[in-house]
Amino acid sequence: MDGVSYQRFPKVKIREMKDDYLKFELRETDASIANALRRVMIAEVPTIAIDLVEIEGNSSVLNDEFIAHRLGLIPLTSERAMGMRFSRDCDACDGDGQCEYCSVEFHLHVRCDTDQTLDVTSYDLRSSDPSVVPVDVAQHSESTGYDASEQRGIIIVKLRRGQELRLRAIARKGIGKDHAKWSPAATVTFMYEPEIHINEDLMETLTLDEKRDWIESSPTKVFGLDPNTHQVVVVDPEAYTYDDEVIKKAEAMGKPGLVEIYAKEDSFIFTVESTGAIKASQLVVNAIEVLKQKLDVVRPSEETEEADDQFGELGAHMRGG
Amino acid sequence: MNAPDRYERFVVPEGTKKVSYERDTKIINAASFTLEREEHTIGNILRMQLHRDPNVLFAGYKLPHPLQYKIIVRIHTTSQSSPMQAYNQAINDLDRELNHLKNAFEEEMMRISREY
Numbered sequence A: 001m002d003g004v005s006y007q008r009f010p011k012v013k014i015r016e017m018k019d020d021y022l023k024f025e026l027r028e029t030d031a032s033i034a035n036a037l038r039r040v041m042i043a044e045v046p047t048i049a050i051d052l053v054e055i056e057g058n059s060s061v062l063n064d065e066f067i068a069h070r071l072g073l074i075p076l077t078s079e080r081a082m083g084m085r086f087s088r089d090c091d092a093c094d095g096d097g098q099c100e101y102c103s104v105e106f107h108l109h110v111r112c113d114t115d116q117t118l119d120v121t122s123y124d125l126r127s128s129d130p131s132v133v134p135v136d137v138a139q140h141s142e143s144t145g146y147d148a149s150e151q152r153g154i155i156i157v158k159l160r161r162g163q164e165l166r167l168r169a170i171a172r173k174g175i176g177k178d179h180a181k182w183s184p185a186a187t188v189t190f191m192y193e194p195e196i197h198i199n200e201d202l203m204e205t206l207t208l209d210e211k212r213d214w215i216e217s218s219p220t221k222v223f224g225l226d227p228n229t230h231q232v233v234v235v236d237p238e239a240y241t242y243d244d245e246v247i248k249k250a251e252a253m254g255k256p257g258l259v260e261i262y263a264k265e266d267s268f269i270f271t272v273e274s275t276g277a278i279k280a281s282q283l284v285v286n287a288i289e290v291l292k293q294k295l296d297v298v299r300p301s302e303e304t305e306e307a308d309d310q311f312g313e314l315g316a317h318m319r320g321g
Numbered sequence B: 001m002n003a004p005d006r007y008e009r010f011v012v013p014e015g016t017k018k019v020s021y022e023r024d025t026k027i028i029n030a031a032s033f034t035l036e037r038e039e040h041t042i043g044n045i046l047r048m049q050l051h052r053d054p055n056v057l058f059a060g061y062k063l064p065h066p067l068q069y070k071i072i073v074r075i076h077t078t079s080q081s082s083p084m085q086a087y088n089q090a091i092n093d094l095d096r097e098l099n100h101l102k103n104a105f106e107e108e109m110m111r112i113s114r115e116y
């Protein structure tokens, strides 16, 4: 019954990898896979964010819901998120979403007793789980390459003398599709790798000034002039934005076909920037995992398949088989 | 006030089947799969994978309405296959492709971290 496989074997090459930035090449697959990965990274890879706030006291200038909203937007370190439960599927706390399997508790209590304005920041949040803390706090404690004096936390509100903020917050697992505060992606983009062919014979019919003029017609620096040979060379193919300007320019100069540019349909260059909730490289790995899980739940159930088998026999009878 | 809950977009309501299947009443080997709470992410990769199968004569998907959180995948095959067989094969192939991609990516991550 098993059919032949039409599987592909994509290739990956990482060009640059930092904690919150990743650039890589994806080859030998199609745009549907590239786009599915991009969409999943933005909207379906889970992270942890503050989702419920109980204000115990607030005499600041901002109202309660304004502060609750700001708390929700603070990115939290979310390495745990993939292994956590969504509160709505958690049976350990049936739906109230406040147990250790599906939530992390935060407390904040700040009071200003001086004449100087006091900043309430992400540093003032006290987490019940040391692995789930505001991203900037985690970077500060690692102190790797960050200037400590520049790290002042994310400002939540400012207090003047006598004002106080006191609250309890529950952070939960969620996805960007539900609310953008759960998206681990700052930006995820991909582009087709361009393939640029210069017609050298035709190019040599151009004067030096015409060459310069033609090179300048591109809004991005794709082409350049070799200072010694005065030949037009491709400086940076990926700077090309598929704007067609150089092609139009060549036609306007009466030199159609001076350059041909194709988008390689099975070759993509990805740029991934993370909010810091998870590492950019982990974001890609998690996206593949989430996509696999999504595929797994759209497999037809056995009863659906059996119903089809019976249907098939019935059909065969009707056709006289 | 009467806005639908946000989770309506991705949580399958109780008593609703994630995948349902309906054969075409007029055309042999044609059928539609309704996938609840899915959209372009799944619809487009399934469609493109189905196009790689030479026994698939037609494969397409639609999102009937932005407020109906489901997609419909329609498949028509030759008599050598069936919509159910082609659909299952497409999912298996995509799953294996993603396994391969995950391994390839993790190997590449190891290689890059060694360079630092």
Ligand SMILES: [Zn+2]
Pocket: A087, A090, A091, A092, A093, A094, A097, A098, A099, A100, A101, A102, A103
């Ligand atoms: Zn729970």
